[in-house]
Every structure is written in structure tokens, then in C-alpha cells.
Amino acid sequence: MIEFxxxxxxxxxxxxxxxxxxxxxxxxxxxxxxxxxxxxxxxAKTKWSRRIASGYxxxxxxxxxxxxxxxxxxxLPMLGLRIEPWTAAALGLTFFASAYLAEIWRGGVDALPRxxxxxxxxxxxxxxxxxxxxxxxxxxxxxxxxxxxxxxxxIKSTALTSIIGFEELVRTSNxxxxxxxxxxxxxxxxxxxxxxxxxxLTQYARRLERAAAH
Amino acid sequence: xxxxxxxxxxxxxxxxxxxxxxxxxxxxxxTTLAGTFLSILGAAGKRNGPKPLxxxxxxxxxxxxxxxxxxxxxxxxxxxxxxxxxxxxxxAAMLAMTLNMAAxxxxxxxxxxDAVPRGQTEAALALGLRPRQxxxxxxxxxALKVIYPALTSQIVIMMLESAVVSQIAVRELTYEAxxxxxxxxRAFETYFVVTMVYLGLSMGLRRLLVGGGRRVLGAGVS
Numbered sequence: 001m002i003e004f005x006x007x008x009x010x011x012x013x014x015x016x017x018x019x020x021x022x023x024x025x026x027x028x029x030x031x032x033x034x035x036x037x038x039x040x041x042x043x044a045k046t047k048w049s050r051r052i053a054s055g056y057x058x059x060x061x062x063x064x065x066x067x068x069x070x071x072x073x074x075x076l077p078m079l080g081l082r083i084e085p086w087t088a089a090a091l092g093l094t095f096f097a098s099a100y101l102a103e104i105w106r107g108g109v110d111a112l113p114r115x116x117x118x119x120x121x122x123x124x125x126x127x128x129x130x131x132x133x134x135x136x137x138x139x140x141x142x143x144x145x146x147x148x149x150x151x152x153x154x155i156k157s158t159a160l161t162s163i164i165g166f167e168e169l170v171r172t173s174n175x176x177x178x179x180x181x182x183x184x185x186x187x188x189x190x191x192x193x194x195x196x197x198x199x200x201l202t203q204y205a206r207r208l209e210r211a212a213a214h
Numbered sequence: 215x216x217x218x219x220x221x222x223x224x225x226x227x228x229x230x231x232x233x234x235x236x237x238x239x240x241x242x243x244x245t246t247l248a249g250t251f252l253s254i255l256g257a258a259g260k261r262n263g264p265k266p267l268x269x270x271x272x273x274x275x276x277x278x279x280x281x282x283x284x285x286x287x288x289x290x291x292x293x294x295x296x297x298x299x300x301x302x303x304x305x306a307a308m309l310a311m312t313l314n315m316a317a318x319x320x321x322x323x324x325x326x327x328d329a330v331p332r333g334q335t336e337a338a339l340a341l342g343l344r345p346r347q348x349x350x351x352x353x354x355x356x357a358l359k360v361i362y363p364a365l366t367s368q369i370v371i372m373m374l375e376s377a378v379v380s381q382i383a384v385r386e387l388t389y390e391a392x393x394x395x396x397x398x399x400r401a402f403e404t405y406f407v408v409t410m411v412y413l414g415l416s417m418g419l420r421r422l423l424v425g426g427g428r429r430v431l432g433a434g435v436s
Contacts, residue, residue, distance in 0.1 A: 059413070065374070074402040158282075162284070187285055198279075
């Protein structure tokens, strides 16, 4: 039987936390890219495209993330794709994030006065230029606080990927707990590591929110 | 190579899915009541309590909001027994969900309390109401009305998050799905059907809360 010292536990958890960080970053970046596409559909002029985007957002916001991950994990192999926990986790969280980010940014676009669009049009900009030069920069700027807030939610959500077998912080802690039988210490440490990752971001989001209020 | 979907197992699975859904509904009902109650106490304590209490509540809120629900659940279910507190899975799930939700709703209820104009309190005091009457009869109803939409969203989010309590073998909807797919070997179809049940539950729950809120609080929720 292997003996785990306190530092062994900490070291192994910190090594596993790398994967939590990496997955969070991959999902955030992927989610931002896909979310941008969903946003284009959501604010487009044609009704059907807005409807499709609303449906997409409602679907991801109205079902548990765990189910989305399961469907990704068991569904993609049916399309002939070889799928591993990492791919399923990254893809699942990317789609999850895209729906939330698109909805956050749409709030920003809606909050801009109509005159911003009119001004862009009167300068002779076409639709995409208007979006790129005038609308989106402002929409992103005023939704920075909720975007950072969502990043915190995303980091916490990576915990669920342990259930589909992705070897991140929580899955590693389950294994360590099975070997050491010290759940109080192990899960306490895991909570602490998550706290250290999330708390600064939460504070940052709060500062942004306060700055926006003034 | 084609994969053909097969929903033939569904006829024999309706009972299990319904049982699971009923447990999920029970979990969220208990959590909603206990969580709202706890967050009213928490929000009131954070505003009017002595300094150590205020600090304790603030710490509690930060800790719960910055750690994953799954870890909180494991900590309560696997960790607490080493302190001599042994809970059965359903009770542990209810406790974890309530504590998690309260951390979010304390902030929400607090914002509602802040939104009630000071003059309301002064008027009630002038009418000779005692502090407790004043809080329960004057301030709280107005606060709840303001924050009702945010509270509704939080309850729906919590219902969706409750899927993870299957991991400590609470026999709710996701647990039943896990059992079904192990029996039928139709994992995708099973999770697809159960995902749709969750979608129906979340839409139904939202509608129920909005309708109920309009009737009881007269809250203008869309």
C-alpha cells in the first residue's frame, strides 16, 4: 500500500489542476468563437436566424450541463468520430459556453442606443463593418463584468467533466480519496484550489461592475 | 457504417423516468423553500446582525460561490462522516443544494432589501410596528416582489445543477438515466430522452413560478 503524505496529496492535486485550467481556457476561447457566430445569428435581421439562435441558447440554458456532456460523449462516436474524455469535455463545455456568452453579449448589443447603428450607416459602413467597428467593441466593453463572471462559472463547471472520465482536479481527488480515506482533507483542499482560482476573478468582475455603475 | 437509433426500450422505461423526475421535483421543492428561508435570514443578518455574524455570512457566500457544487456535495457526503455527521444520500443532496442556493440568493434577497425605500421603514415605525412585524409585513414583501425574477432564474439553475447529485446515488432523474442506459446499452437515446425531460421540467418550473409569483406577490415577471 502506498502511503500518501500531505504534500503528496497537495502535489498531485496541483498537477491535476493544470488540466482544470487548460480545459477552462480551451472552453472559454472555443466558447467565445462559437458564441460570436451564435451572436451573429441572434442579432441578424432575418427572423428565422434569430429564432434558430434563440432556440440554441434556450436549449443549452434549459438542460443540465451534465446531460450535454453525456450526449457529447456518447453521441459523437455515432457520427464515426473517435472520442476521448478530453475531446468530449472540451467540445461540450465549448458549446455550453457559446450559448451563455452569446446571450451575455446580445444584452450588450441591445443596450446600445439605436443611434449607433444609424451613425454607422450614415458614414457609409456596411453591416459587417458597423458590427466590427462600432457595435461589437462597445457591446464587449459594457458586458465585461458578466463575461468574467461567466468565466468563473465555467471554471467551476469543469468539475462535471470528471463524471465522463476526464482526468482533472475532481477526478484525481476521487482517486486520492479512495487511496487515503481522508475525504475531509482531500475535498477541502480541492475546494481551496478552486477558490484560489475563482475568487480573484470574482473580485475582478465585481470591480468592473462597480466601475460600470459610476 | 451507420448507427440506427432505437427507442424501443422507451415503453418499459416510462415508469423509471417518471419516478426519477418526481425525485428531482421533490429535491428542488425542498431546496426552494429551505434555500429561500435561509437566504432571508442570511440577508437580514448581513444587514442588521452583529459584526462577527456579518463577517461569517460574507465568508460563507464567497466560499460557496467560488467552489463547484460537485465538490461541495462530495465534501458534505463523504467528508462530514469523518466528523461524525452521517447523512443519507437524499438528505445530503438536499443540504448541499440548499446551502449552495442560499449563497446565491442571499445576495439577491439582500439587493431586494436595499431596494425598499427607507421611508417605508420610517412610516411603519411611526405606525408603531415592532421591528419584526416591520420586516415581515412591510419590507420583505416589497423586497421579494423586486427580486422575484432573479430568484426564479436561480431556482431553475439549481434544478438543472441537481443532475450531479446522481453521483452520490440519489435516485433522481439522472441516476435513473444511468441505470437505464446500463441496461439497454442505448446510452445516447437514453440521455437524449432524459435531456428533453429536463428541458420540459425547466420550462414548466419557470412557468409555474412566474404564474405563482404573479398571483401571490403581484410581481411583474415576464
